[in-house]
Amino acid sequence: MGVKIYNSLSRQLEEFSPQIEGQVSMYSCGPTVYDYIHIGNARTALVTDIIRRYLEYRGYAVKLVQNLTDIDDKIITRAQTLGVSSSQLADTNGQAYFEDTQRLGIQPADVHPKATEHIPEMIDLIKTLIAKNAAYVIEGSVYYRVNSFKEYGKLSRRKPEDLLAGARVEVDPRKEDPRDFDMWKAAKPGEPFWDSPWGPGRPGWHIECSSMAMKHLGETIDIHAGGEDLLFPHHENEIAQSELATGKPFARYWVHVAFLKIDGKRMGKSEQNFIFLREALDKYSAEIIRHFLISAHYRHPLDYSLESLQKSESALKRLNNCVDSLQKYYEATPEIEENNSTASVDTSHEDSELLEMIKTLQIQFTDAMDNDFNTAKAIGTIFSFVSHVNKSLRSSNEVSSYTLANAYKVLLETCQVLGIYTMDEQDKDTENTAASLDPLVELLLEIRQDAREQKDWDTSDKIRDRLKEIDIEIQDTREGTSWKFVS
RNA sequence: GGUGGCGUAGCCAAGUGGUAAGGCCGGAGUCUGCAAAACUCCUAUUCGUCGGUUCGAUUCCGACCGCCACCUCCA
Structure with missing residues (x-):
């Protein structure tokens, strides 16, 4: 049995098998850096981090790419309000993003490409699409011709007529089809711009992910992750651009993370109901926030509250006490690192019972995480194990230090996949x-x-x-x- | 209007066609001079409501009620 992933494209749980055995290419849609990130954004980043850690735990070599959108309308608007340049604002918030995520214990991706550093690649991709008659130019802007991609809507399951009927957006009358979207936006006076064959302008949002994912990971990537709000139109449009250009599938597994809510409503920047990650980190440790964010399965909404964070704090205390009390046995048993087998020592009855529990933890933890990264269940297995260890510890004279050291080692390994026990x-x-x-x-x-x-x-x-x-x-x-x- | 999702103990949250993981809170103990801390044990005959399929459903199907999201920038 291997890893199974719920693929938003097929809407099914699928057996995971990367293109190249043992290697995984993964792309995660990163932040638009016009402000600090909030805890909702952190949820997606954290899920990505844990998927990566787990796949590595399972023996895969993972290459993770996460972009930074450092030019877009919101950045321009915010920069104007603050009286700074767009690039200054993006730099500052980009830095802040790395500070915040690292405080949460999120490991940096292998590549963090920025949109503004990939303008030539995007221009090339747009050129290709124009050459294939999949795009057209109007007054210095380039639009994608949705009608040219017959599979448009396959990710979001939206039919063209639904999209037209439900269009709440003000339709640009110059577009051939209301669904068409811009890949290149002509610059208005005073806006930052880059030169292009169609005049000065800046890239549209969707084109950056297509270009950067393909540049750093190839034309077909294994896993593409992002928040569920990106499913449409962002990911749909990425597919349209990339697949029409290459004729190949863009991503094989699409992973969408559900929203973090607050007071029952989606936490969002436009809703003004968000809490910055850094604010939360000032009050609670990274482990507590991580525990909270992964206490529900990633495809289920999770409601943020102080009460929930306090629950995580109490739960984690129990875990920490257990790990701490095991630690001295581990430190007293240096040879544990060389011997990976848990069954090769002479064991008393009490020992074999705990050894059995260690194996059970490994099996159940792996089962839970194999099953679409079910962190909630995985945490459950860890806490069941904690109970067993505590019982063994009560009668510690019966259990050998060696076995307790083994328990420590395995418990720590599982906790580190989730990042809920880290000495900072x-x-x-x-x-x-x-x-x-x-x-x-x-x-x-x-x-x-x-x-x-x-x-x-x-x-x-x-x-x-x-x-x-x-x-x-x-x-x-x-x-x-x-x-x-x-x- | 279109599309998708959710509703499990006081709270949070897994889960399965065969009778409900785990955590928090609460209660009872152990330890202690008293505490604190820690640990142990206990805490849903029941899974929104009503029907249907089935030997059997919380799990499948249908209806209804309630909540949420996407369809516009948003992780």
């Missing part, structure tokens, strides 16, 4: 601080312990309370008292 820089800082404070706190704990032995509860509680005030929480356990930072 901040944690490392905290750890350093903790190391330097340790002798001091230990001294206080020693004094407290003396007080406790003399049943001097006032002193011992005072130490506990005052430490708590400076975010140091102490825990009395059978093995003694430990401490940690809390926020």
